[in-house]
Every structure is written in structure tokens, then in C-alpha cells.
Amino acid sequence: MMYAITALTLLVVMALALARAFAGPTLYDRILAVNNFGTKTVLLIAVMDFLSGRPDFLDIAIVYALINFISVIGVLRFFEYAQQKTVEQAE
């Protein structure tokens, strides 16, 4: 019962994060929303494991957390350097 409530709340939060990712005015709002979506996905996988009574998929949650972190850092560095380059070109 508690697992179902937690999973439902996490799904609502993921929907809110997706709405922000679609609506976000700036690029960084979108990155923040996608990062939030990823961490909530990790939590959802963990909770769904316990909901189904068979906690076998926690490894997937670990891998997902790692991939989420690496991808956010990678995207951030890409855009940081891209914007510095455009500033240098403008100068």
C-alpha cells in the first residue's frame, strides 16, 4: 500500500518535471528538469522492485543513476564550451 502511494507520487513528480522540461524558458531549466526526472526514475525503479516483491532490478537503478549523472555533466560541459566559443567569436 505504502509502495503504491510512493510510486504514484513519484509518477506525479515525474510528470511535473516533464512539463517543466517542455515549457522551460531557458536551456538550463530543461537540463534541471531532465536531471530531476532521472533521479526520480531511479527512485521509481527501487520502489517498483519492492512493490512487485522481487528486488532484482536494483542493479538497473544503480546503472541508471550513474548514466544520469554522467549525461548531465556531459551536456553541461558541451553547452558551457559552446557558449564560451560563441562569446569569443562575438568579440
Added chain:
Amino acid sequence: MDIAFDIISWVCLLTGSFFCLTGGIGLIRFPEFFSRIHAASLTDTLGASLILIGLMFQAGFSLTLAKLIMILILSLIAGTTASHAMAKAALKSGMCPLDQVDRSAEGSVKSYKDKG
């Protein structure tokens, strides 16, 4: 003893999902990027920790507990680092928090809002 663990775990799960929901609402409702990152990252740390601790109470002493602890440590390190990197990249790109803008620089706030 089992009932005590169950109750602690339920309380942790419910508070954790409450904090996650607060973060989601803050992500939608706050006016600009830096307040949004504040809402999202702070509630993310607390909510994820509470949910994972609530699951740990259900797992008992097993391999599952070790995996949950690994996820907790990973999400604590990775989430805070990602939030810091995002705020730093946004500051570098020229965005400014709303309350640190001069009255004389009102135009820049307006232009930022217009862009949105």
C-alpha cells in the same frame, strides 16, 4: 519488532514522497532558474534519502540493503554535484539571480523574462 520497522519505513516513505512532491511543485511554480534549482535539488536530496531509507528498513540484512546503500551514496554525491555544475554553468552563461539584480539594471531582468 517487525511492526516497529514497518511503521518507521512507512513514515520515511510518506515523508520522502511528500518532499519529492514539494520539489516537483516548486519546479513548476517558482519564477526563475535559480529558485527552481533550489527547490529541486534540496528536496531531491532529502526526499531520495528518506525514500531509500524507508526501503532499507523493509530490506533487512541482505544484498538488497547493500545495493540500496550504494544507490543512496551515489545519489547523494551525484545529485549535489550535478546541481552545483548546473548553477555554475548558468552563472557563467550570464544569467543572474533575481534578487541580486540592481534596481538600475531592471532592463536586464525584463529582457531575461522576455526571452522566456
